[in-house]
Amino acid sequence: xxxxxxxxxxxxxxxxxxxxxxxxxxxxxxxxxxxxxxxxxxxxxxxxxxxxxxxxxxxxxxxxxxxxxxxxxxxxxxxxxxxxxxxxxxxxxxxxxxxxxxxxxxxxxxxxxxxxxxxxxxxxxxxxxxxxxxxxxxxxxxxxxxxxxxxxxxxxxxxxxxxxxxxxxxxxxxxxxxxxxxxxxxxxxxxxxxxxxxxxxxxxxxxxxxxxxxxxxxxxxxxxxxxxxxxxxxxxxxxxxxxxxxxxxxxxxxxxxxxxxxxxxxxxxxxxxxxxxxxxxxxxxxx
Numbered sequence: 001x002x003x004x005x006x007x008x009x010x011x012x013x014x015x016x017x018x019x020x021x022x023x024x025x026x027x028x029x030x031x032x033x034x035x036x037x038x039x040x041x042x043x044x045x046x047x048x049x050x051x052x053x054x055x056x057x058x059x060x061x062x063x064x065x066x067x068x069x070x071x072x073x074x075x076x077x078x079x080x081x082x083x084x085x086x087x088x089x090x091x092x093x094x095x096x097x098x099x100x101x102x103x104x105x106x107x108x109x110x111x112x113x114x115x116x117x118x119x120x121x122x123x124x125x126x127x128x129x130x131x132x133x134x135x136x137x138x139x140x141x142x143x144x145x146x147x148x149x150x151x152x153x154x155x156x157x158x159x160x161x162x163x164x165x166x167x168x169x170x171x172x173x174x175x176x177x178x179x180x181x182x183x184x185x186x187x188x189x190x191x192x193x194x195x196x197x198x199x200x201x202x203x204x205x206x207x208x209x210x211x212x213x214x215x216x217x218x219x220x221x222x223x224x225x226x227x228x229x230x231x232x233x234x235x236x237x238x239x240x241x242x243x244x245x246x247x248x249x250x251x252x253x254x255x256x257x258x259x260x261x262x263x264x265x266x267x268x269x270x271x272x273x274x275x276x277x278x279x280x281x282x283x284x285x286x287x
Contacts, residue, residue: 017207020249022286025256031284033277034084037262040198040231042177044143046113049276050087050233051080052266053096062094063268070102077103079270081112083277089264090137091117091148092129097136109139115233115264117148117181117201118162126162130169145175146201153186156194163196179230185212185221192224199231204260206253207246209239219257226259234263251276251283 033049120126169175179199182188
C-alpha cells in the first residue's frame with residue numbers, strides 16, 4: 001500500500017490500522033517530544049509535544065483536574081518540564097488556568113509556552129476574558145490564545161469583536177500569537193484563508209476519528225495553511241482516546257506530516273507522560 005492508497009481508504013471512513021504502512025511514514029532522523037519548534041509567523045518557541053489538560057474537558061473541569069487535583073496536575077507539569085516538554089495547553093472550558101498557576105510557582109514563566117482558548121465573541125467579553133485568564137494563570141501575558149471550537153464557516157464575522165481585542169493585545173505584548181481551534185471542515189477552510197489566523201489547532205489522526213473530515217481532506221487544508229505561513233498544532237492524535245491501543249501508528253502518522261508543527265496529547269499520569277517521551281522518537285523512525 002502506498003500513501004495515496006492509504007488516504008483513499010481513509011476517505012471512505014476509518015481505516016484498518018493493522019494495515020498501516022509504517023515504511024511510508026518513517027523518518028531518516030529521530031524526532032523527540034522535547035524538540036524546539038518555532039510556531040507560525042511570530043516564531044513562538046515551544047516543545048514538539050504539548051501537555052494537554054482537556055481530555056473530555058467541559059464545564060470547567062476535565063479528566064486531568066478530576067483525577068489529579070491541583071497539586072497532582074502541577075506535579076505532572078513539573079515532570080514534563082524536566083523532560084523538556086514545556087508547552088502547556090489549557091482552556092477556560094477545562095478550568096485548568098489555576099492548575100497552571102500552581103505549576104508556575106516552581107517553573108520560570110519565560111521557560112514555558114502557555115496556550116489558552118476563549119469562547120468570547122464580543123469586545124466586552126474578550127476584554128473580560130483576557131483580564132480573568134491572566135489573573136487565573138498568574139501571568140502578565142499568554143503565549144497563544146485561540147478562539148475555541150469554531151463550527152461555522154462565517155466565524156470571522158461572528159467573532160470580529162473578540163478578534164479585534166486579541167489583535168490589540170498582541171500589539172501590546174499581552175498575547176504573543178493567536179488563532180483558532182476548529183471542529184468542522186467549513187470552519188477549518190475559513191481559518192486557512194483568514195489572515196488573522198496565525199495558529200490553528202487541528203484534529204488529525206490516521207483513522208479519521210473525531211476529525212473534521214477524512215485525513216486526506218484535512219491534510220489538504222492544513223497544507224494550504226502551512227503554505228500561507230500559519231503554525232499548526234495537531235490534536236485528537238489518538239482520536240479522543242479511541243485509538244490509544246494504536247499509539248505507535250498514530251504518533252508515526254502525526255510525526256510524518258510536514259504541515260503539523262507540533263501536537264497536544266492529554267496525559268493523565270507520569271507513566272503516560274514517560275511513555276510518550278519514549279514512544280515519540282521510536283515511532284518517528286519506525287520502518
